Each structure stands twice: as C-alpha cells, then as structure tokens.
Amino acid sequence: MSTYQELYNQHEKKIEKTQLFFRASKSALYRNNWKKYNVNVDKLKGFNGLQSLPYSSANDLRRVWEAFSIEEIILTKNVAFWHCTSGSMGNKKWLPWTYHDYTRSRTELGETLLSFLKPDDIVMSIVLPVPYISGALAYRILESTASIGHPIEQITMSPDYVQDSFGLLLKRQPTAIMCTPSLALRMAEEIARNTPKVLKRQAELNKSAKLKIASLITKIKKIKPKRVFKNLRVGFFFAESLRPFRKVVEDQYSIEAFDIYAFTEGFGVGYECQEHNGLHFPSLNCVLEIIPEKELEKEQENPDYIPKAILLSEASKGLKGEIVISDFKEALPLLRYRVRDMIEVIAEDECGCGANSPRLKIIGRTDDIINLGVIRFSSAIVQQYLSREFKNGVIHRWDMVISREGFKPKLSLRIEPGEIKNEEKFKEELFTALYDFDVFQIGYDSELFIFDEIEFVDNLKLGIVGQGKTKRVKYHPNFFKEVKM
Numbered sequence: 001m002s003t004y005q006e007l008y009n010q011h012e013k014k015i016e017k018t019q020l021f022f023r024a025s026k027s028a029l030y031r032n033n034w035k036k037y038n039v040n041v042d043k044l045k046g047f048n049g050l051q052s053l054p055y056s057s058a059n060d061l062r063r064v065w066e067a068f069s070i071e072e073i074i075l076t077k078n079v080a081f082w083h084c085t086s087g088s089m090g091n092k093k094w095l096p097w098t099y100h101d102y103t104r105s106r107t108e109l110g111e112t113l114l115s116f117l118k119p120d121d122i123v124m125s126i127v128l129p130v131p132y133i134s135g136a137l138a139y140r141i142l143e144s145t146a147s148i149g150h151p152i153e154q155i156t157m158s159p160d161y162v163q164d165s166f167g168l169l170l171k172r173q174p175t176a177i178m179c180t181p182s183l184a185l186r187m188a189e190e191i192a193r194n195t196p197k198v199l200k201r202q203a204e205l206n207k208s209a210k211l212k213i214a215s216l217i218t219k220i221k222k223i224k225p226k227r228v229f230k231n232l233r234v235g236f237f238f239a240e241s242l243r244p245f246r247k248v249v250e251d252q253y254s255i256e257a258f259d260i261y262a263f264t265e266g267f268g269v270g271y272e273c274q275e276h277n278g279l280h281f282p283s284l285n286c287v288l289e290i291i292p293e294k295e296l297e298k299e300q301e302n303p304d305y306i307p308k309a310i311l312l313s314e315a316s317k318g319l320k321g322e323i324v325i326s327d328f329k330e331a332l333p334l335l336r337y338r339v340r341d342m343i344e345v346i347a348e349d350e351c352g353c354g355a356n357s358p359r360l361k362i363i364g365r366t367d368d369i370i371n372l373g374v375i376r377f378s379s380a381i382v383q384q385y386l387s388r389e390f391k392n393g394v395i396h397r398w399d400m401v402i403s404r405e406g407f408k409p410k411l412s413l414r415i416e417p418g419e420i421k422n423e424e425k426f427k428e429e430l431f432t433a434l435y436d437f438d439v440f441q442i443g444y445d446s447e448l449f450i451f452d453e454i455e456f457v458d459n460l461k462l463g464i465v466g467q468g469k470t471k472r473v474k475y476h477p478n479f480f481k482e483v484k485m
Contacts, residue, residue: 004283004356008313011287011328012046018328021049023075024335028068029060047311050287050326054306055336058085061093061265076331083133085264095133095265096331103143105284110144112271112282115353116234116258117176119150124174124229126183128374129158133264134238137178159183159374159446163190173231177253181237181245182373184225185407185485186448188252192222226254236260240373241362242272244483248407252485261362266327266334270360278346278359281312286327288312289336290343293320296366300464309336312345312358319345322366340367368465368473370400372409375443379472385433393426394418397460403452403476407483410450416460427454 015021021044024030034041037054044052064073080099084092117123123141127134138154145152155174157165177184226232235255237245242259250257261270261279266286270279281288288311295307309324323343326335342364350356365371368379379400386395396418403410413430420426431454434440443449465471 002350002356004358005313007283008047008287008311011283014328015046015050020328020333020335021053024333027075027332028064028072029056029332030335033060047287050336051289051309051311053336055324055338056334057338058093058265058340061095065093074331075333079331081136083130083136083264085132093265098330101329101331102140106144106147108282108284109140110146110148110150113141113145113152114148114150115273116236117145117152119152121175122153122155122172122231123176123178124169125154125156126159126162126177126179126187127156133262162187169229174229175231176234176236177229177232177255178236178238180239180373181242181249181257182240182407182409182448184235184237184249185245185252185483186446188225188485191225191228224252226252229253234258238262239376240371241480244404244480245407248483248485263339265337265339266325266329273351273353273355275352277351278361280351280355280357280359282355282357283312285329286325289324289326290315290319290321290345291324291338296322315345315348315358317345317348320363323360338366340365340369342366366465368469368471370402370411370473372402372411372443372449375439375448377437377439381437381439382434382472385437386430388433390426390429390433392422392429393420397462399460399462399472399474401474401476402479404479404481404483405450405452407485408448408450409479410452412452413454414457414460415454416458417456420456423456430454 021041025034025041033054039053074096076098078098079096080102081097082094083097084094123138125138127137129135138156142151142154155168155172232253232255235249235253235257237257238260242257246257259272259279270281272279289309290312291307291309299305299307321343323339323341325337325339327333341362343360344363345358346361347359351359370377370379382400386398394417395415397416399414401412401414415430435444444451463471
C-alpha cells in the first residue's frame with residue numbers, strides 16, 4: 001500500500017472522528033438536499049457513506065446564500081476570514097474559513113514551498129486583491145515558510161497597480177514571480193512598449209547620450225522582462241493552463257515555470273514539481289474523486305442521472321473525468337463538490353521528485369465558463385445581458401467563439417438573428433450590452449483580451465453541455481496551441 005493510499009485510509013477514519021456527516025447535515029447547504037434524496041445521516045460510514053451522498057455545486061452555494069441567514073449555513077460561531085469567488089457563474093459566493101482551517105498543514109505547505117524557493121528569495125505576486133482568495137496567497141506563503149524558520153519576502157500587488165510598483169521592483173529585484181500566464185505576458189508587452197519612453201525621458205533629464213542611444217535601440221529591438229528583472233529564476237502560474245504559455249513565458253522572463261491549480265471554495269491545491277510531468281494533488285486536507293467520462297455521458301443524456309465516481313487513491317493511469325472534492329473545513333466543509341474541471345490521470349507511480357500522489361492534467365471544463373485568465377465569466381451571465389430588448393434587431397440564437405491572437409484570447413460573438421432592422425446599429429447595441437457587464441468592461445479596457453467581431457449567421461447549431469444545458473462557448477483549436485509573442 002502506498003503512503004498516498006494510507007493517507008486516504010486516515011481520511012476515512014477522520015470522517016468518523018470529526019463526525020463530518022452529522023455536522024454537515026446541520027448546514028442549509030446540505031440539509032434540504034439530503035432530505036430530498038432520503039439520506040439517513042446515522043447510517044453514513046466512511047467512504048461508502050461519502051459516495052452515497054448527492055453532489056453539491058456552485059449553484060447550491062449560490063442558492064443558499066440568497067435564501068438563508070449566515071447562521072443557518074455555517075457550522076462555527078466564529079469565522080477568521082471570508083473569501084469570495086470571482087462571480088463567474090453569477091453572483092459572487094462567500095466562503096468562510098476558521099483560523100484552524102487556515103493554519104492546518106502549514107508546516108507541510110512550507111516544506112513544499114521551500115523545495116522550490118530559497119530562504120533569500122523575493123516573490124513578486126500579481127494577484128486579485130482580497131476578498132479574492134488569491135489576495136491571501138502571499139500571506140499564506142509568508143506564514144507557511146515562517147513556520148519552519150524561513151519566511152520568504154513578498155512584494156504583492158493587484159494587476160492595476162503593477163505600473164505604480166515598478167520603482168520598488170527595479171530597486172528590490174524579485175527572484176520569483178507568481179501570477180496568471182497571460183498577465184505575465186501582458187506585463188511583458190507593457191515593458192516592451194514603455195521602455196523606450198522611459199529611457200528617452202531619463203536621457204533628457206540626465207542629458208545622457210548613452211541613454212538616448214539605448215532608447216533608439218529599444219524602439220527597434222523589443223526589451224524582454226528578463227533584461228529588467230535580472231534576478232528572476234522561477235515562476236508560479238495559476239488560473240489558466242500553463243501549457244500553451246510555458247515556452248514563451250520562460251523565454252521572456254528567463255525562468256523555470258511551474259503550473260499551480262487551486263480554487264476559492266476549498267482545499268484542492270495541485271502543483272507541478274521539477275519533473276514537469278503533471279500536477280501533484282497531495283490531498284492533505286481533502287478527499288478527491290473523479291467522475292469518469294462514461295458516467296458524465298450518461299448524465300448528459302439524462303440530467304436526472306447521478307453519475308458514479310472513483311476515489312483518486314483508486315484511479316488508474318489514463319482515467320479521464322470530472323474532479324470532485326470533499327474537505328474537512330470547520331466553518332463550512334464541502335462535500336462532493338463538483339469543481340467542473342476535467343482531468344486525466346497521467347501517472348500513479350512514484351514521481352522522480354519522491355512524491356507518490358497521482359499526477360493529473362487539467363484537460364477542460366464540463367460547464368460553459370469563458371476562461372480568459374484573470375477574466376472569467378459564464379455564458380449564463382452573457383445570456384442575461386443579451387436578453388434585453390434591442391431597437392435594431394432580435395436575437396434568435398447566439399454563441400461565442402474563443403480563439404487566440406498572439407498571447408491574448410480573442411472573442412467573436414455569433415448571432416443568428418430573428419430580425420435585423422439596421423445591421424451596424426444592431427452590432428453597436430450588442431457590443432454596448434456586453435460592455436455594460438463590469439467584468440467584460442475591465443478586461444476589454446485593460447487589453448486582457450481582444451473582442452474581434454460580431455458576426456450574423458444562419459442556422460446556428462448549439463450543442464449540449466453537462467446536465468442537458470445549452471453549450472454556447474466554443475474554443476477554436478488555436479486557443480490551445482503554443483503561444484508566441
């Protein structure tokens with residue numbers, strides 16, 4: 001038996017020791033749904049009991065926050081911290097964490113971090129600010145590494161504060177970077193664009209012929225971030241797949257890049273080791289399951305079907321499916337929570353780094369999320385904005401095609417019209433409707449993606465995605481290909 005399987009055996013005992021099912025049944029998140037499926041909490045034991053429970057989802061979280069008081073949802077009197085999700089599926093969801101939730105496995109996390117970082121490293125983190133969970137990452141790194149005697153210095157900023165932070169970054173040269181891959185390349189674009197202006201300004205102020213020549217040279221030959229941040233050696237990237245970005249990010253910054261997987265709702269962190277052969281999921285504070293593809297297909301054909309899942313500790317190489325998480329948080333444990341990410345088990349034997357947890361690869365989604373890196377939202381939100389009445393036309397059907405131009409996602413909106421009175425004015429109305437959505441507006445104005453065109457088409461065919469829902473988001477094959485700058 002591997003140590004990973006032994007860990008899952010310990011987790012099964014922990015389910016009983018912590019009375020996980022009994023405690024969870026007191027929360028409005030589970031209480032009514034479990035009654036609907038005739039769940040007898042007293043008879044639930046270990047993993048068999050866990051796998052007999054109905055799944056939970058982001059929609060369940062959203063519904064209970066709208067319908068119940070906080071006291072009916074959470075299981076502890078006190079909460080240490082509240083994080084919120086990006087609201088990609090609609091209204092933002094708030095997740096409570098106790099102090100113990102935060103500090104558990106702190107030592108193990110610190111030891112893992114210091115297998116990548118050195119005690120004298122300086123980490124530049126570009127993350128969404130609190131209350132988003134990414135805003136707490138720098139503090140988690142600091143606290144975890146400090147717990148084993150080596151606190152790692154952090155320079156943290158939000159994406160809109162990078163330019164204002166450049167003075168500090170140039171003087172206090174970072175050795176590691178943490179952000180989304182597309183944001184790293186957006187910063188590289190700005191460095192190439194603005195370096196000639198900065199050098200020219202400095203040349204004028206200092207009356208330096210050398211700086212003036214450098215300014216002229218950088219207009220011809222673009223400056224890469226590695227010429228600015230000369231001490232960088234490693235990078236940690238999250239929120240979108242690193243695969244298409246890896247080569248260009250490593251070239252632009254002269255670093256070794258590592259992929260990180262995480263989500264706001266709970267303990268599910270996966271990380272890439274120095275072998276770069278998939279994501280390790282240590283499962284220190286959670287139990288992971290996989291719903292196989294064949295089970296997902298049955299659900300797609302019959303939305304009332306409840307698909308069966310396999311424990312990750314029992315999964316074999318080659319298995320593909322949707323990842324499901326159950327954790328042991330005190331404030332609000334997640335039980336059989338469907339993250340909607342599709343994975344493939346690419347290895348189950350001991351890794352060259354010494355870890356024995358299965359290695360996974362993220363291969364897609366089972367929902368209709370539009371993932372543009374920092375910016376992400378669901379087709380359901382787009383539907384809300386496109387459901388308004390327009391003066392110059394009527395929408396019969398629509399979908400969105402996401403491709404890539406350079407390193408940036410490119411969005412195309414396709415409309416099958418029911419009626420068009422004035423084509424150009426109708427397009428203007430449609431763009432205005434999208435631009436009224438604050439997340440779309442921020443991404444568009446910040447040049448995080450390209451909005452390509454609005455195209456009118458005949459006989460638009462829409463597919464089906466998970467649980468019989470209409471599929472409106474299509475990714476062009478070039479979206480997944482290697483990115484170039």
